[in-house]
Structure formats: structure tokens, C-alpha cells
Amino acid sequence: MSQTNQQKALKKILKSSLNGKLDEEKQNAIDLWYNQLGAETLPILPLENPEQQAQLERSIKNGLNQKALSKLEKRSAKIQLNYIKYAAIFFFCLILGIQGYHFFNTDKRLAKAVTYSSNRTAAKLVTLKDGSKVLLNVSSQITIDKDFGVKDRRITLTGEAFFDIAKDKRKPFVIHTGKIDTKVLGTSFNINAYPDRDKIKIGVITGKVSVLDRKSAKQLAYKMTSGTTLSYYIKNSKTVLRDEDLSLISAWKDNRLFIDNATIVEIRSQLERYYHVKVVLHNKVHNGKRYTIHFDKDPANRVMQILSMLTKRKFIYQTNQIIIK
Template sequence: MENTLLEKYFRGECSPEEVEKILAWFKESELPTPHEQELYRLWEEVEIEEASKEFAPHSAAILARINGNIEKQAAADLVTDYAESETNVLALPKTQTQWQWWLKVAAIIFLPVCFLWFFSDQFTRKNKSVIRLVTIQSGSGIRKNITLEDGSVITLNSNSQVTYPAHFSSHKREITLTGEAFFKVAKDAQRPFMVKTGSLLTQALGTSFNINYRPGKQNVAIALATGSVKIEKNKPGNKTQLAILLPGQQLQYSQTALTYKVSAFDAQEVLSWRAGILYFKQANLEQVIQKLEGWYGINIQVVGKIPGQKKEWRYTGSYQDESLDNVLAGIAFVKSFTYEKKGNKILIKFR
């Protein structure tokens, strides 16, 4: 057995294969004098090193247990001679000096293992407090209902994502949203329900509301259906209250101008998507295209001359669980254009 390998084992740096090699070596019935002297040297180094104050009590307890086990084994030896046993158990020496030597050998073998177990146990305990996050996404044209552990329900619109802890803490329920979702919040006065959308934080106790937040788009819209919510601008180390909404009110926040306004909203226009209704109310061409792309997971390109000024182009209509062809045909009839489909690409042509 190489001395460097013993030192490596004692430092806890051995691979599983090297550990097996060392343990097999210790099972030999007789140890050569150089190996015996090397074990004594290693043990003397252990005795003069100061153990960490944090783990010293544990190492003492481990040594006490090892000593107790060896003494029990010695008592058993008075009855049974293990050297002649057919079970192939290693014969243990009987003299006090040899027992002390084997005690040190046992400590060298098992102390690193016990410390490894202790560190692993402490690491596992600490990691139980680590928050495990859940992320749920919905693709184009897909809407999902998510029931949280507290009974709250999230209806996720297409091309949206929510992230939340698998288990809420004892003092808050926090959700992060990208896209659009409707929240029906279970009442819990001890744990406010908070939704983070960019720089805004919406807080509620027991209520229902809709949030539409698309990174890169100009506006964030927060519409309250029931109860009340508090909306804050959330900066690191600083929160500024913007508004407390009442049912039927909506806050629209400009991500470019950093301004906001509170006004009444049309429930059919804002909330009908939850029932599978694609609704347009005086929508301009850009809004119609954006909604169609998100709803059906398509890409739309417009060519030709749009009649009149672009800002005057408006469309109002409602479609429930309709196919893309039916919706395009309906809009094309009213707004006088034709279209072509190529896979998930649509080409709209104005004459």
C-alpha cells in the first residue's frame, strides 16, 4: 500500500475504486511493519491537529461509538473464537496495546466516512429550505387552467408564462407573469397574493383580476373583476403605490413613458378570451394582426395599399371557437381584402 494513497484517503480525496482498494488492504490478516508504522504516523498527525470547533463534538461522539463497538466485540471474543469461524470474519487482537492500535485504525477508516455522512446530512437539511420553482408555459393558440396549492386558479392565455414556488411561504404568495392571465385568488389574510410583471407589483388578498403584460409592448393592463387590488411600482429597495383598483376599473401603464391612467374597462373586450371568444372592438389593423398571431400561432404579412389612412382602419367583431379560415373570411369580407395561407404564414393583400 502506497503512503500517498493512505494520505489521500485520510484527506477524503479518494475515488470509490481507491476506497475499495484501501478497505481490501485492511482485511489482510497480517500487516507488514512499514504499513503498521505508517498508520501510527497518520494517527499521530490526527491527534495533533486541531479539529474544527463546529464539528469537534461530533468527532468525539463518533470515536466513543467506535470504542464501544470494539469493546463489545472483545467481550464476544471471550465466548467465540472468530479466528476459527467459517464465516471468515477478521480475527481481532486480544492485547490492550493491539486493541488501542486497532481503535486508531478503525478511526482512520471510519472517521472520514462519518464526517462525510454528517456533511451530507447537514447539506440535505439546508437544501430542504431552498425554494423549488414551477414554470408553466402556454403555446400559440393554447390556454391553460392552473390550480395552485392554496386553491387559487390561474387561467393562462396563449403565448404566456407563469413562475411560482411549488410551496408558498408562510407570509406571501408570489407569482411572476409574462403574457396574459386571469387570476381567481383564494382568500388568505395572512399571505397576500402578489403578481410581478416587469416593474409592477399587483397585490391582492381574495379577488379576481386580469393582467396583460408583454415585454417589449408599450402598455401593461391590469383589470379588476372582483374585490380590490393594490398596484405598486417595484424598484429594488423602493416601492411606490400607483393605485388601488375597484371592480370594473383598469390601470394601464406605459412602459415607455412610465406613466399610467385608471379608467373603466369593457369586460367583454378584456375578459372574453377566457371563454374562447376572440373579440375585437374598434381594433386597428396592427391590433387585429397581433391578436390573430397570438391566438392561432401564425405569422401575418400585409401587402398592398390599405384603404384610407392606417390610423382610421378599425374593426369590431366576435368569434367563439372559430377556425382561422372562418375568422379571416369574416374580416376579409368586411374590410375588403384577400388572403393566402402557406403553412403557418398568412399573406393579406389589399387591392
Template sequence: MNYLRHKAEDLVMDESFQQYCTGTNPAAVRFWKQWLAAHPEKRELVQAAKVIYLRLNGGLDAETFAGHHRRFTDALLAEGIRPGMQAPQLRPVTRANGWKWYTLAVAATLTGLVLTMVWMQAGKDAPAAGAGDGSTAIYASKPGERKAFQLPDGTKVVLNAASTLWLDDGFQKGKRTLTLDGEAFFDIAQDASSPFVIHTEDMDITVLGTAFNVKAYKDDETVETSLIRGRVRIDTRAGHQVYLQPKEKLVIARHKEIQDIQPLTPRQADTKKAGSHYLIDSLTHIPHDSAIVELSWVDNRLIFADDTFGDIARKLERWYGVQIRFESEELRGYRFTGHFNKETLQRVLEVLQLSRGFRFRFEDDHTVVLHP
């Protein structure tokens, strides 16, 4: 994890940083002490993030936190609730400063009995209600909103903007199956006796323990699975079965041949099977940077790698919660490469203008018009 680009609110979301703040994980404490020694210029930022985290948790120091945790665990055991069991669903509580935490989240972080989750934007709605027989939609993000949370089995998830995750009713009973519409990064909790299965409109992904990203927005021309570590099996709706190795991605074209969606590199052409609508390729790295394009959104970085303006517009709509309208279809085919770290939408468009000629205007707070 590259923490050098993190702001205070990003550190607050990081589990190891939370453990450092509370002193509950010696390894995390050692890591952050060593990291601060190596980056003394970040000491003020880390201190500010630590103050924010402790205030959000009621100002608890490590000793008080541990005491509360023991009493919380004893109370659960008295009610017959053991570690690994699912606690009753909790109601979000909104603080005056706009942050939302689940009730008892401080103690639950260590026990894994309930979901601990912080929403980094004020005034957001609660998770959506059910979306079909046999599953309940319990995690959802709006355009312009990203969320990080932990599933009941310990799997860590970062949900990108305009995405929804449904867990099957049997998730807590050994059947770790869920459905995704949108994009999410998964760090799977290992359980060899219970495979983890993700359903999307175009494929099923089966894993035992791994970290990977799935991009499956319904309005995109392609869907992608990017593997960081481990091994996954992907069964496509067209009947293909594909195994991915670390640092590989699978790209599926929905309605056209792959080469009609994007130009093929020599490697892509070698791995594309004749007559199919998919290819296997390496993950894309930014030169002179450790960033992986396919995962850049997890670190709040917006990266384009020879993307069409049409694809970029869809990303910007989700990223900033706006609608973008083209007054010229020719503009959709323009291609751009660039990366942005928490820039405003206006600044992003201004930078893109430097490489290709186009103009833009804001009709209101939620609509942007692009024209020659």
C-alpha cells in the same frame, strides 16, 4: 358568467357545471336546473356537455363519484397526506381522443390536494421546465392555446395564449408568490395571513383576495392590470405605487409617454399623472352587451376597441398561433372596433376589410401577409 354563448367544451371546463354533473354541490345543481328552466333551448347542449364530462371521468354517477372520493381521501390520510398539503407531482395522461387529464383528477377536484386540469387541444406539450433560480415554470400555454386550472392554494387561473406562469418554491409554505409572462385572469383564494404577489417585468401586484386580469406580454408596448372585485396594490418599476378600485384598470407604457401609445379620453387625461408613463381608467364595456373588453378572452371572445392594426396583429398571432407580416407600415396604424365569437382567422380579416381597405394572403398554414 354569461353561459348563453358557451359551447359544450366551454361548459365542461366550468367548475360549477362539473359539480352539477356529478351532483356533488347542491347549490350548483339548483343553479343549473333553474338556468335550464329559464333557457330550455339550451337543454340539448347541456345534456351533450354532461355526457362529455361524465365520459371523461369514466362514466361516474354522483353516488359512485362520492364513493371513489371517500376511498381516495382515506387512502391519502393513511399515507399522512392531509387536505391542503401538496401531493406529489402527477404525470399527464393522454386519452385516445386527445384530451389530457392529470391522473386521479376526478377525485382531486373536490379535495384540492392536486391540480385538476383539462387541456382543450390535442397533442400539447407538458408544462415547461424551470426558468430561473428559486422558481419552477409549471404552467405554460402555446400560441393558439388557453388553459384553465387551479393553483395549490385554491386560486383559480385562466392562462391566455403564449403565456407562462412560474410559482416560487415557497408557494406551498405560506409565500404565495409567482411570476407571469403573458396574460392571465386570477380569482384569488383568500388568505389574510399570506398575501398573493404577482411579479411581471414592469410591476408587482399585491392582493389578499380578489379577481383581476394581468396582461404583461414582453412584446407589447403597454401592460395592464384590470380589477373586477376586491382591491390591489401595484408597485411599478418606475417607483410609483397605485391602488385600484373595482372596475378600474392600470395601463403602463413601457418606452413612451402614454399619449404616444394611444389617444387619451377625458377621464384618462384626468387620471394620468404629469411626467409618468401610466394612467388609471375604467374597464371597457361593449354597448348593449355585458362583455368587458379586458376579460373577453376568458370567454373565448376576441374584441377590439379602437385598437391599432399593429396591436390587433399581435393578438391574432397569439390567438390563432400564426405569424403576421405587414408589407406596409401604414397599415399598422389603422384602427378597428369589432367583436368575434370563435370565428376563423380568415373570417376575422374579412370582416375587418369591410371598414378599412387592405388585402391579405396566407403564405402557408402559419404565415399571413397584410398589404394595401
């Protein structure tokens, strides 16, 4: 074979090697020859001069190096891509696992009821997370159930409050007051449940309100409408329904004094809340009489005079206290 044909044949074999088209036996022979390049015992293929031999050697080395580097880069890129893919899957599963754990396994004891209170001298407005508004009269408090808004909206009231409830047909709003529950979907109403009174009174301003016995779940009133009041007497569980003047149901909101079928002891407590002073009752004997009257922001001395005539007692207004003789 001529030298020119040998060069062509060699170039063809090397090109096939670089393109990965040689069979295993020929490729092994090329690899062995490449690894022995530069050794003294390696027979150099006959070329025209040493410069051509060196140039061919450099060409072979560069070609094989590029091929090897290309394979390594492809393998590295594939490994890196797989690593990123599996890492993303791992972290995605980890995040789902953490969220699932907190959602399904959060200790319910961590959820706590929240209480809001008004002091003895000022009312307090509370806006609940569902948008409902509760205006607490003085010396009153509400406790928001720890599960408020999950299946329903439950709170407990002590004292007096005016409610403006956001509508939510799927989650009824329920107010616990002693032995009874007041249930609404979205309406406005007033509840008086001071512990020093012998009754709980609910008055509807707008919408519809139902009242149930808390223990037996018996309906005491079903869908009371505007202007209707329910008085629940604690000692004998007696219930009285009647229509009343809307302006009196929540008169305290407008700083008006409404004494509603109250005993002399209950009047004392109401005056303390209204005037924010101590009321001293000298004779606590209860004669069974009850009194109803309302005042439209009258001066304190005028109120004392009228109460004295109404009850046949002596009401005296002083700087820091009221005395009932």
C-alpha cells in the same frame, strides 16, 4: 441442645438467610457452608438419617438458587428497563435533532422556482398549492416564486392570464409583470402583459386590486374594484384608469377576439395567438394609429373583411397563414 432444637434453629437461620434478614457475618458463614456442600471435609449437621440430610441439602440448594435467580432476574429487569428508557431517550433526541437540522439548516438553494407554460395553440389551467387558479392564455407562462406561501404568494407573469385567487389576508398575492406589481388578497382579475405589447393591462372582475410601481413601490392604483382597468404604458410609465365592459376584460376566455387600442403590429401578434397561424405583415410602417374592436366568434373571413375596412389594409385569411398588405 437436642437434635430437634438444632433442626429448628438451623431452619430459622436458613429462613432468615433466604429472606435476607441475617447480618453480614452470619450470611457469610451460611454462604461458606453452602459453597462447601458435598465436600468430604464438610461436617454434616446431625440429622436422624442420611435421607433427611440429603433432603435438607437439596432444600437448601433449591432455596438459595431461587433467591439468587430472583435477584438476578430483578437486576436484569432493572438493567433492561434502564436500557430501554435510555435508548428511547436517545432515539427521541436523535429524531428531534434530525428534524431540527432539516428545518433550520436546509439549503435554501434546494428550493426552486416552478414555471408553467401554455403552448401557442391552447390555453392552460394551473391550480396553485394555495387553491388559487390561473388560466393562461396561449403563449403565456407564470413562474412561481421558490418562497411562495411563506410570507406572501409571489409569481411572475409573461403573456396573459385570468386569475381566481384564494383568499388569505395574512399572505397577499403579488404578480410581477415587468415594471409593475399587482397585489391582491383574494379576487378575480385579468392581466395582459405580452412582451410584444407597449402596455400592461389589468382588469378587475371581482374584489379589489392594487397596483404598484415595482421599483419605487409607489401606488399606481389602490383597491380597484369590479369593472375598473389600469393600462400601464411601458415607455413613459403613463397610467390610465377607466371603467370598461366586464365581458371584454377577459373575452379571450370565451374564445372571443377583442382588439384593444392596438397598433397594426400588435394586431398581427394578436391574430397569430388567436388563430394559431403565422401572420405576414408586408408593410410594417407604423402610422401611429390604434384600433379597438371586438368580435363574438365571427368566422375568420368575416373578421378579415371588417379589419380591412377598419384599418384600410388588406387582410387575407389562408389555410396556414394570414397576410396583411
